[in-house]
Amino acid sequence: MATESAGALPLRRVNRTRTIHGSLAIEGNTLSEQQITAILEGKPVIAPPREIQEVRNALLAYEHFPSWNPASEEDLLVAHALLMRGLVGHPGAYRHRGVGVMSGDQVVHMAPPADRVAILMGELLAWLSRAEVHPLIASCVFHYEFEFIHPFEDGNGRLGRLWQTVILSRWNRLFADLPVESIIHAHQQDYYRALADSNDEGASTLFVEFMLGVIREAVMSASTEQGTEQATEQVLNLLARMGEGDYSAKTLMALMGLSHRPTFLYDYLHPALDGGWLELTRPETPKSPKQRYRLTASGRQLLLELGLRDGG
Structure with missing residues (x-):
């Protein structure tokens, strides 16, 4: 146990910081990995209050995610509440209005009507609970479908990426500490393009292929750091x-x-x-x-x- 606390936990903290930095940077958060580490350690950081709140929320959410059931709607809503507290009007609640995904001033995706969200999410979570495809595929399909539904007022991107990690970590504990989201951040434009191309095709195939490549890159990166x-x-x-x-x-x-x-x-x-x-x-x-x-x-x-x- 002594070696776990002296070694694995610090490395886990580094990877968690990379993960949170990557996911929030995709959403426009400007804090560096060093600033996120300082917040984790309780040190003062000079930055926009909203961005600090986003980091604190993410740290808390990632601390709790080992206890969540990927197919549980209740856990999903709790996760959103933790990620988005103090940032949106109704954290932990599905949206009650229509939303569109914007690229600049252009709408690139109109999400399903608000009155369909609960039904669609129920169907998606039910599918996940009984999916017979490999967890790698299931996690990518869920991620895509979640972003297509866009069930929340805000925070869909960060929660979709977090939930894919939750799914993967139930299959293999390695993924709880693998900074997949930092790889997504490095390929941010390709990530959005894969979502848009899948929307255009009406199938998740292209997005699944993209995410499998991201996961492979994250695993290979971890492999090259085997010495660490x-x-x-x-x-x-x-x-x-x-x-x-x-x-x-x-x-x-x-x-x-x-x-x-x-x-x-x-x-x-x-x-x-x-x-x-x-x-x-x-x-x-x-x-x-x-x-x-x-x-x-x-x-x-x-x-x-x-x-x-x-x-x-």
């Missing part, structure tokens, strides 16, 4: 206990409270060296009895990014 995920286990504990000096293997084992040398070598020291976070003081003689180990610039940067070391 390794650091979230034993390696990060080791790095976090080191200062700026040089350490012998015996000293590092003592810092970690370890007595079994093979465990230290294969679970801590070697992965840290392989990841480039530690370096040898005598690289020309790796097995020298005078060999010492020290943090690299990459090791220090990793600790800074995960909030385990001050930048001063």
Whole structure:
């Protein structure tokens, strides 16, 4: 449990910040990842009050989403209430008027009439509860249909993206911490184009194909950061206990409270060296009895990014 709190949780926080930044940036929020992190840590941030409220709401919603049932209308409405509190007149309630999706001054999609919203959402959630297609496909189809219905006065985009994560995370826990929304933000115009093209075709196929590509990119990105995920286990504990000096293997084992040398070598020291976070003081003689180990610039940067070391 100690390694979870020292490593996985900071990495989870970084990915959650990326997710929230990506989703809100799509909606025009200008706060940076650093400002979102400051809000998460309770630090003052100078920014438009509405944008700060959007971040606080999103942080709270993403904190609660592990408990939500993707096919529950009640949970969906609660999620909207959390995301949009203080931002719309009726958070957590379906819209009572017609809405259109605008691109500049042009209407690109007229959503179904307000008196059809509850019926359509009921049908969509019922479909999700019994869908026999793969969860990857089901989550993309739900996302598209949700945006087509546009069931709320505002917040449809951010809730649709959040709910796809909820669906995916019930299938595989990995998706709870995978910043898919930051990838969507990087392809924002393609995201809107895929929605519009699917609307034109009257089918979700093009949007599903686009979102599967986004998910694949997010998974591949996480795969290339496998070293960082390794650091979230034993390696990060080791790095976090080191200062700026040089350490012998015996000293590092003592810092970690370890007595079994093979465990230290294969679970801590070697992965840290392989990841480039530690370096040898005598690289020309790796097995020298005078060999010492020290943090690299990459090791220090990793600790800074995960909030385990001050930048001063």
